[in-house]
Amino acid sequence: MEPEELPARWGVVRAEWMFHPDVGTDELAMLACLATYLDRQGFCWPSQQTLATRLKKSRPWVIKVLNNLVGLGLIERTRRERRDGGLRSCLYRMAPPNMGGAAATPDVPKTDGTQSNGQPSVSACPERDRGCHGGDRNHDQTIQESPSLKGAPEARREKAVPDFQEPARPQSLARPVPTGWAPSAEDLAWAAVAHPGIDAAALTETFRNASIAKGYRYLDFGCAWRGWFANQERWSRENHERRLTTRTPEHPRRDGRTGATRRDLHSKRGGTNRDRAVPRQDGPQPGLAERNGAAADACLERLLARRAGHGAAGFHSG
Amino acid sequence: MVLPDSIRADLAVGLPHAIAQARTRLEQGDAAEVLIALKTLADRKGFDLPIGLGLDLDIEVMSEWPRDLFRRAFRGVWETFGYRRMPEVADFRRHIEDELAERRQALARLETMALRLRTAELREIWDAESRERRAAR
Numbered sequence: 001m002e003p004e005e006l007p008a009r010w011g012v013v014r015a016e017w018m019f020h021p022d023v024g025t026d027e028l029a030m031l032a033c034l035a036t037y038l039d040r041q042g043f044c045w046p047s048q049q050t051l052a053t054r055l056k057k058s059r060p061w062v063i064k065v066l067n068n069l070v071g072l073g074l075i076e077r078t079r080r081e082r083r084d085g086g087l088r089s090c091l092y093r094m095a096p097p098n099m100g101g102a103a104a105t106p107d108v109p110k111t112d113g114t115q116s117n118g119q120p121s122v123s124a125c126p127e128r129d130r131g132c133h134g135g136d137r138n139h140d141q142t143i144q145e146s147p148s149l150k151g152a153p154e155a156r157r158e159k160a161v162p163d164f165q166e167p168a169r170p171q172s173l174a175r176p177v178p179t180g181w182a183p184s185a186e187d188l189a190w191a192a193v194a195h196p197g198i199d200a201a202a203l204t205e206t207f208r209n210a211s212i213a214k215g216y217r218y219l220d221f222g223c224a225w226r227g228w229f230a231n232q233e234r235w236s237r238e239n240h241e242r243r244l245t246t247r248t249p250e251h252p253r254r255d256g257r258t259g260a261t262r263r264d265l266h267s268k269r270g271g272t273n274r275d276r277a278v279p280r281q282d283g284p285q286p287g288l289a290e291r292n293g294a295a296a297d298a299c300l301e302r303l304l305a306r307r308a309g310h311g312a313a314g315f316h317s318g
Numbered sequence: 319m320v321l322p323d324s325i326r327a328d329l330a331v332g333l334p335h336a337i338a339q340a341r342t343r344l345e346q347g348d349a350a351e352v353l354i355a356l357k358t359l360a361d362r363k364g365f366d367l368p369i370g371l372g373l374d375l376d377i378e379v380m381s382e383w384p385r386d387l388f389r390r391a392f393r394g395v396w397e398t399f400g401y402r403r404m405p406e407v408a409d410f411r412r413h414i415e416d417e418l419a420e421r422r423q424a425l426a427r428l429e430t431m432a433l434r435l436r437t438a439e440l441r442e443i444w445d446a447e448s449r450e451r452r453a454a455r
Contacts (some may be wrong), residue, residue, distance in 0.1 A: 085401075086402055278368060288360075296357045296367060297369075299353060300353055303349050
């Protein structure tokens with residue numbers, strides 16, 4: 001990850017995890033990583049690949065450790081499916097802290113030693129184990145809602161609030177993307193410089209439609225829109241690497257992301273339309289039926305020839 | 319063990335019919351139908367069909383299943399589709415595994431019973447011949 005892409009978010013590591021007899025370094029690393037993705041309600045949904053990348057481990061390792069954590073009852077995992085039946089990343093919820101509290105996100109003690117509900121703070125670890133004061137442990141910002149430097153006015157006002165204070169504000173300032181939203185001229189200029197190979201207009205339309213369709217809410221639409229560029233770059237790079245390592249040119253392996261529009265976006269960069277050979281539900285892919293028809297015809301011919309006594313028929317064809 | 323004649327007669331009449339029925343229930347499906355079904359699924363879900371021998375093997379294996387079972391398997395995959403790739407033979411088979419095994423076991427049991435009956439008959443014949451040879455001495 002490039003230094004400028006480092007998000008300014010953080011998570012809370014509970015001392016009780018370290019006191020757990022079955023939590024080792026692997027589990028602790030995973031919990032800490034998940035904690036940086038938690039939203040205010042204690043949920044997060046990073047993909048296994050994201051977790052593997054962040055922790056510099058393999059996906060099997062991630063799966064094993066997540067299974068351990070689920071088995072230990074430290075996280076709850078819920079599978080999520082898209083409307084077309086494909087799998088999305090799992091939804092994770094941190095188990096409530098083992099201190100009598102009910103919230104997934106710890107009720108942060110104020111600096112005077114009481115919680116926000118006025119009760120004396122109770123911790124699973126000794127008082128001296130606290131590494132920071134209460135104001136430092138407020139996690140009141142949803143990770144998907146990182147305000148950009150030149151975003152919405154609300155976001156700019158929020159930036160002015162010192163980090164150590166509890167900002168007095170509504171529960172969420174995130175808003176759905178308006179139907180007619182368009183990036184600012186500055187955003188477009190940035191895109192032209194930073195990602196000249198991506199069609200900004202097409203990506204804007206995809207961003208707007210997908211956000212509306214899926215109910216995404218953002219504090220800063222421009223920042224979110226920029227994030228999509230980074231994702232496009234990453235997906236393209238990952239696909240390229242995967243194709244080089246695992247695919248033969250005539251038989252690409254598929255993954256599950258909806259990629260029709262992304263393919264369109266990348267077509268101007270010289271990528272092939274099969275870079276992201278993914279299922280589409282919104283209509284036939286160009287040439288797919290013809291390709292499948294040709295493959296089926298060839299297969300039927302080979303089968304019939306084989307059954308007619310030409311034993312090796314078709315076994316040399318590709 | 320000697321079976322009563324009435325049971326043996328019933329088996330002689332009913333067993334071949336039962337075996338024929340069990341074989342009918344295991345009759346192979348149609349490769350062309352399997353191919354059309356896979357192509358339809360691939361087109362609908364936006365996948366490329368496998369190419370070459372991989373597709374041939376898929377078709378060969380699935381066309382060996384009874385036609386009604388393949389249709390049931392296909393319907394199961396279609397109804398519960400949640401794949402990021404083209405479903406493979408095992409994905410279809412999962413929907414009919416028990417039924418397919420039950421049919422194959424039923425045929426195997428019937429054929430075993432027929433063989434054992436035939437063995438018993440031959441033993442009786444050989445015993446009778448042996449007794450006749452001894453009596454003749």
